Amino acid sequence: MIKTNKNGNKLCLGTVQMGQQYGIKNELGRKPRLEESFLVLQAAVDSGIDCFDTASVYGDAEEILGGFGISRFPVKVISKMRAGGINGKNEVIEELCISLNRLHLKSLYGYLLHSAKDLYSPEILRGLTKAKEAGLTEHIGVSIYEPEDALYAVQSHIIDIIQIPYNVFDQRLDKTDFFEMAEQNHIQVYARSAFLQGLLLMEPDALPSNLQTAQSYLKEFREICEQYHFSVLEASLLYSYCHPGISYVVFGVDTVEQLKSNLNIIEKSDDFCLCYKKLYGAFYNIERKLIVPSLWNI
Numbered sequence: 001m002i003k004t005n006k007n008g009n010k011l012c013l014g015t016v017q018m019g020q021q022y023g024i025k026n027e028l029g030r031k032p033r034l035e036e037s038f039l040v041l042q043a044a045v046d047s048g049i050d051c052f053d054t055a056s057v058y059g060d061a062e063e064i065l066g067g068f069g070i071s072r073f074p075v076k077v078i079s080k081m082r083a084g085g086i087n088g089k090n091e092v093i094e095e096l097c098i099s100l101n102r103l104h105l106k107s108l109y110g111y112l113l114h115s116a117k118d119l120y121s122p123e124i125l126r127g128l129t130k131a132k133e134a135g136l137t138e139h140i141g142v143s144i145y146e147p148e149d150a151l152y153a154v155q156s157h158i159i160d161i162i163q164i165p166y167n168v169f170d171q172r173l174d175k176t177d178f179f180e181m182a183e184q185n186h187i188q189v190y191a192r193s194a195f196l197q198g199l200l201l202m203e204p205d206a207l208p209s210n211l212q213t214a215q216s217y218l219k220e221f222r223e224i225c226e227q228y229h230f231s232v233l234e235a236s237l238l239y240s241y242c243h244p245g246i247s248y249v250v251f252g253v254d255t256v257e258q259l260k261s262n263l264n265i266i267e268k269s270d271d272f273c274l275c276y277k278k279l280y281g282a283f284y285n286i287e288r289k290l291i292v293p294s295l296w297n298i
C-alpha cells in the first residue's frame with residue numbers, strides 16, 4: 001500500500017518546464033506560453049496535486065506560480081536557493097524573501113539548497129535554520145545529485161527534506177542505507193527525474209550521438225515493459241512512485257494532456273508490483289555519464 005496525501009496521490013508538480021525550455025525530447029519544442037502554464041497549474045490543483053516544486057533559477061517559474069495565484073490554494077510550495085554568491089545567514093533570508101515576493105506567498109512549505117555544496121557551509125545552514133525559526137519556511141532541505149551528498153544530508157540532523165534524482169536507470173541510492181536512514185530520521189524524500197528528463201521515453205534509435213550507449217539499456221527496459229504489459233511512460237513513473245522510501249515524485253510536464261496522462265498512470269500502481277520487482281536492481285550499474293543529465297553535453 002503506497003502512502004499518499006489526503007487526495008490519494010504523492011505527486012509534486014515540477015515547474016522548471018514552465019520557466020524555461022527544458023528536456024532532451026521536448027515534444028512541444030518551446031517553453032509553454034503563460035496561459036498554457038496556468039492551465040497546467042489549474043488542472044494540477046483541480047486533480048488534487050498538493051505540492052509544487054520550483055526554484056529561483058528556473059527562468060520565470062516563480063513569477064508564473066505567483067501570477068497564477070498559488071497562494072489561493074492549500075498546497076505545499078517548495079523553492080530553492082540559487083547556488084553561488086550567497087555566503088552569510090542574512091543573505092539566505094534575503095534570498096528566500098525574494099522568492100516569497102515572486103511567489104506572492106508569506107511562507108514556503110520547503111526551502112532547499114539548490115547546490116549540495118552549500119550543505120557544507122555552517123553559515124548557510126544557520127541562515128536556513130533562522131529562516132525556519134522566523135516562520136518563513138516550514139521545512140528546510142537540499143537538492144542533491146550525488147549519493148555522497150544525500151548520505152551526508154540524511155545524517156545532518158538539520159535537514160527535513162532531501163530531493164534526489166531517482167529513476168529506473170538511476171538506482172544508485174538503493175545500494176546504500178539512504179532510504180532507511182531517511183525514514184529513521186523522519187526526513188521526507190522527494191524524487192525527481194522519473195523520466196530522466198524524457199530520455200527513458202525515447203525510441204532507442206532516436207538517441208543523440210553522445211548518448212548511443214543508452215541504446216541497449218533502453219531496449220532492455222522496453223522488453224521488460226512489454227513483458228509486463230506497461231508502456232515505458234507508465235513503467236517510468238510507476239517505478240519511482242511505488243518506491244516505499246519516496247515521499248513525493250517531482251515530475252515535469254509541458255501540457256495538460258501529459259499531466260492527465262500521468263495522473264491516470266498512478267491509478268495503475270496496485271498492478272505494478274511484479275514489474276517493479278523485475279526493474280528493481282535490473283539497471284544497477286549504468287554509467288554515470290548517462291544518468292547525470294549535466295554530463296550529457298547535448
Ligand SMILES: NC(=O)c1ccc[n+]([C@@H]2O[C@H](COP(=O)([O-])OP(=O)(O)OC[C@H]3O[C@@H](n4cnc5c(N)ncnc54)[C@H](OP(=O)(O)O)[C@@H]3O)[C@@H](O)[C@H]2O)c1
Nearest residue numbers: 014015016025026027143192193194195196197251252258
Ligand atoms: N536540482 C534540482 O533540484 C532539479 C533538477 C531538475 C529538475 N528538478 C525539478 O524536477 C521537475 C521535473 O524535472 P525532471 O528533470 O525530473 O524531468 P522528468 O520529470 O524526468 O521529465 C519531464 C519530461 O518528461 C516528459 N513527460 C512527462 N510526462 C509525459 C507524458 N505523460 N507523456 C510524454 N512525455 C512526458 C516531458 O518531456 P517532453 O518535453 O519531451 O514532452 C517532460 O518535460 C522539474 O520541473 C523541477 O521542478 C529539480
